[in-house]
Amino acid sequence: xxxxxxxxxxxxxxxxxxxxxxxxxxxxxxxxxxxxxxxxxxxxxxxxxxxxxxxxxxxxxxxxxxxxxxxxxxxxxxxxxxxxxxxxxxxxxxxxxxxxxxxxxxxxxxxxxxxxxxxxxxxxxxxxxxxxxxxxxxxxxxxxxxxxxxxxxxxxxxxxxxxxxxxxxxxxxxxxxxxxxxxxxxxxxxxxxxxxxxxxxxxxxxxxxxxxxxxxxxxxxx
Numbered sequence: 001x002x003x004x005x006x007x008x009x010x011x012x013x014x015x016x017x018x019x020x021x022x023x024x025x026x027x028x029x030x031x032x033x034x035x036x037x038x039x040x041x042x043x044x045x046x047x048x049x050x051x052x053x054x055x056x057x058x059x060x061x062x063x064x065x066x067x068x069x070x071x072x073x074x075x076x077x078x079x080x081x082x083x084x085x086x087x088x089x090x091x092x093x094x095x096x097x098x099x100x101x102x103x104x105x106x107x108x109x110x111x112x113x114x115x116x117x118x119x120x121x122x123x124x125x126x127x128x129x130x131x132x133x134x135x136x137x138x139x140x141x142x143x144x145x146x147x148x149x150x151x152x153x154x155x156x157x158x159x160x161x162x163x164x165x166x167x168x169x170x171x172x173x174x175x176x177x178x179x180x181x182x183x184x185x186x187x188x189x190x191x192x193x194x195x196x197x198x199x200x201x202x203x204x205x206x207x208x209x210x211x212x213x214x215x216x217x218x219x220x221x222x
Contacts (some may be wrong), residue, residue: 085161
């Protein structure tokens with residue numbers, strides 16, 4: 001046909017419904033959370049020199065780069081002080097930053113990424129170009145969907161820095177163990193996801209923020 005693979009009507013409807021969910025939830029969320037965003041911004045600015053937001057290039061759907069937003073949780077010159085990944089009790093993390101990371105409040109600015117279409121609420125976590133360069137052909141299939149704020153691999157590796165701290169070479173462990181596993185988990189979910197399952201993931205993610213320990217729904221099903 002010369003126009004690429006055909007997309008089924010059901011897939012089009014599912015994509016449209018997911019995008020509508022993204023726009024509504026991120027838009028309403030930004031409005032409702034405006035006071036919280038303001039307080040966090042003030043805390044970051046007054047407790048550590050440097051910008052409020054941490055902006056980093058990530059790779060999105062179709063291998064298109066975009067600028068991911070987070071509240072800054074590390075000292076402003078963190079890249080010059082250590083590795084690209086964060087391991088254990090990283091001394092570059094500020095006191096406020098440690099709280100934001102633990103509660104995942106540092107991810108809230110990504111609602112803007114969702115609203116403008118760079119990301120989805122649910123999808124594989126976007127990576128930096130240096131790690132994407134390591135992806136194999138099968139793994140690059142992950143770029144057929146928008147990256148997201150949360151997905152099953154995000155829940156599985158909620159405390160990724162602590163996991164990496166158990167390895168003698170955290171950087172190598174991330175490249176050879178953690179990253180391939182995260183991609184496999186994300187691809188498995190992406191292959192079977194629906195709007196309803198995305199809503200379920202959002203509920204599970206919200207519960208993880210208020211209930212410590214293992215995924216509460218996963219634990220209830222065991």
